[in-house]
Amino acid sequence: MTGNCKNPRENELKEERVMKKEFGGPVLFLDRSDINTDEIIPAKYLTEVEKAALKPYVLEDLTLPGFDPKGEKMQQAKVIVTRANFGCGSSREHAPWVLEVNDITLVVAEGYARIFRQNMFNCGMMAVELPAGEIEKIFKLADADVTCAVDFAGKTLAFSAADGRKETVTFTLTEFDAALVESGGWVEFADARY
């Protein structure tokens, strides 16, 4: 590289990058539609050129009753369950990245903004879309601690509340989105093919 810019990926060069994601774990419920990219990661942090540097700022500008971006639920979460049009607004891939560096690789919602959804799959993560009724059933568990087990091959999500209640749903992915998850993302897929 010309100039003196340090390659932001220098540290990653030293270790083997995990190309395929793991899915499932404690669930964070975000009970609102239209949660936008600026709420997921404010623009002022877009000056970072390393994904890991985004970590402390996840959902920093989201104000939602009972939600604390610095709280324990946020720290433990590996899955987000939310309502409609999640990730609307900016094209910034910093939104999926800030989830990724916080070990959240799965979002389950009624729907997504197109660019956010594509960005998730492009990174080998999952943005699962379910009908509003199914999302509502999962939200019924939200007064307890909930974990989600993912069967990618069988395309099921099994939600278990700490008080013993369970909710299992099936989901579908397009063939392309499933291929992106299996290959670890769009760069790997495109590089092998084009």
Place this chain on the structure above:
Amino acid sequence: MGKTITEKIFDTHLKDEPFAGTKILSLDVVMCHEITTPIAIADLEWRKKDRVFDSSKIKAVIDHVTPAKDTKTAVQGKMLRDWATRHGIKDFFDIGSNGVCHAIFPEKGFIRPGYTVIMGDSHTCTHGAFGAFAAGVGTTDLEVGILKGVCAFRQPRTIRVDVVGTMPKGVYAKDVILEIIRQLTVNGATDCVIEFNGPIIGQFDMDERMTICNMAIEAGGTCGVCLPDEKTLEYLWPFIAEEYGNDKAKALEAFKKWHSDPDAEYEKVVTIDVSALEPVATVEYKPDQVKPITSLVDCKIDQVYIGSCTNGRLSDLHEAAKVLKGRKLAAGVRGIVSPATPKIFDEAMADGTLAVFREAGFCVTNPTCGACLGMSNGVLAPGEAAAATTNRNFSGRMGKGGMVHLMSPASAAASGIEGHVADPRPYLG
């Protein structure tokens, strides 16, 4: 079955369909700016694939934070600059020649009807004004675009919006698109292209069509698109005259082959009659929360911002200046005008428009995205509100705890004079 303009562009650019419904398109233009591109560059280096598919099809600009405000933004600029240099990217715009991407790239004549365009920026839909398929994408799509010249899309459905009626005084393209977003809602066009059609779109000049297409994303649209016509031709003529042997009729015929067929199939058709439309503005934090401006006069403002890829073009500055001429900003209101490109800056300076802003008490900034997304040049303090000609009013967009009221340049100017959200019509003679 006939085809829409978007279906025609998809058909002519289809490189692969690895799975039914997944279209891999070849790209005519890949646009880059310093916020979303450096991480793609770094990843290509990490993969030992620091290459570009075609340096003549890559356009790059430093526009979001320029001049750099700190070390981090200086590094982002440097990464883009060094990359453009080492790959021989000739269409790279830096300090002194840089402007807001979605204003400067059309101005340079980089877009053609029928083109496929991507950029790591959600307002890339602006370029659909020229009859192109132009989509905002994330950094990974951008990275693959840079390396391979392709991008994957689901076959989009099309919503046609027919804009009819007579434009009332004080109502502008910005009011029309805000009304369209109010009707479609913030996710009403998700996975759809919005085709803007009807006599009013035909009357609109390219600046107005860009304002309209710019905000397609605010309704969730993959792209906005207008059918290329005589006005598109006149705008592009300096760049294409040679290609068509100085024959405008021939060029127009070539443009029209992209037009949607009369029997094309649409997801839905919405008709908007603008005749009864009043000037409007947004309230709260979603761009579909749109109300008549006369109902919002209790909303005090601390700042007026006129600029951005939505409304920072010369005609926008002219409309605001008509309202401001001979008047002053209200006490306590800060005015910022940011011409979107150096050409616009120069023209506005030469024709006296910038002097009107200065006399009204405005600060004139260099061309930059700056305050629109709260990165520089006019960030709001918590509790403050702005009348802005920008495109997004999310909570914190222009600064944490700030409120943004989106409106037309004339309305923003009137709001600056009155110190609250205000109707521009009393100032229009």
